[in-house]
Amino acid sequence: MTVSWNTRVLHTKSPFGIARWTHSEYPRTFVHFEHGGVTGRGEAAPNAFYGENRATVEAALPPLSAHLHDPWDWEALEAALSRTFPHGHPSVKCALEMAALEACALEAGLPVWKLLGLSSKAVPESSYTISIAELPEMERQAREATAQGYRILKVKLGTDRDVPILETLRAAAPQATLRVDANAAWTRSQAKRMLAVLEACGVELLEQPLPAADLEGHAELRRVSPLPLVADESLHDRSTVPALARAFDAVNLKIAKLGGPLQALHTARTARALGMNVMIGCMIESSLGISASVHLAGLADWVDLDGALLLADDPYEGLEWQGGQVTRPTQAGWGVRERA
Structure with missing residues (x-):
């Protein structure tokens, strides 16, 4: 069982503007969870409005990913992530939850839905x-x-x-x-x-x-x-x-x-x-x-x-x-x- 991740900077086809800002570059961190011969994947898409960026994602992943053990115990994973960081880091929690869910779905041979x-x-x-x-x-x-x-x-x-x-x-x-x-x-x-x-x-x-x-x-x-x-x-x-x-x-x-x-x-x-x-x-x-x-x-x-x-x-x-x-x-x- 291993958890790894890498960050890539993605680019929009043209600058993407909303009322608060305009950006063209979006760092996204991809998580891979190897368990029982399958690999579940997740994506962390941080947004500064909610207090996240590339640095916070990469800092939060080591302590949070340590809780990813049994991919089927979703309640325990949620509780552990919340105990570690009761508030904040939602995109990191999302990536880990995604990885756990896909590992289960691959083991079961089913789409996640x-x-x-x-x-x-x-x-x-x-x-x-x-x-x-x-x-x-x-x-x-x-x-x-x-x-x-x-x-x-x-x-x-x-x-x-x-x-x-x-x-x-x-x-x-x-x-x-x-x-x-x-x-x-x-x-x-x-x-x-x-x-x-x-x-x-x-x-x-x-x-x-x-x-x-x-x-x-x-x-x-x-x-x-x-x-x-x-x-x-x-x-x-x-x-x-x-x-x-x-x-x-x-x-x-x-x-x-x-x-x-x-x-x-x-x-x-x-x-x-x-x-x-x-x-x-x-x-x-x-x-x-x-x-x-x-x-x-x-x-x-x-x-x-x-x-x-x-x-x-x-x-x-x-x-x-x-x-x-x-x-x-x-x-x-x-x-x-x-x-x-």
């Missing part, structure tokens, strides 16, 4: 993200995406140009379903002013309009919004879901920030119990990390799993895409392989 007893129904169609850039560039992104068969566009906002951006993209992609993500950049008054624009442009949903801690503001906005509000930055772990249910209509579940696929599964079930809708989302990740979310995606009302599609140098392959429609893997494990 089947090992977990999840639904075989078709994965909802994914959105494709139009990131913040100069307006002609965003328009180009939208036209190119729709020409490639993507029928749902997720538009990043949170600028002083939000109205012309949205109106331009609606004109550029008149048949596309639009979703908007402000990444916590709006004030309460901005958000209220934007509601009419969103409705006029036929936007389907609004993700995280206000700062993460402003649950009161989100609850107030929800009361007047014609669109469902989806929590992303406000969601930290499943214990925060009951408070979010009073301010949002749905939660966006990302395994890299929740601590792994099992943690996302627990969070989805809590959200459902509270009457919330569920989105399965992602970071900028390779197809290894995305595949883990695809295995869970039958649980979702909406899917945003384009992270690997935005990469110029995805080190994994095997997911089958037709536009925004991905096919759930049927091979044992995660169903992806490293590129030769």
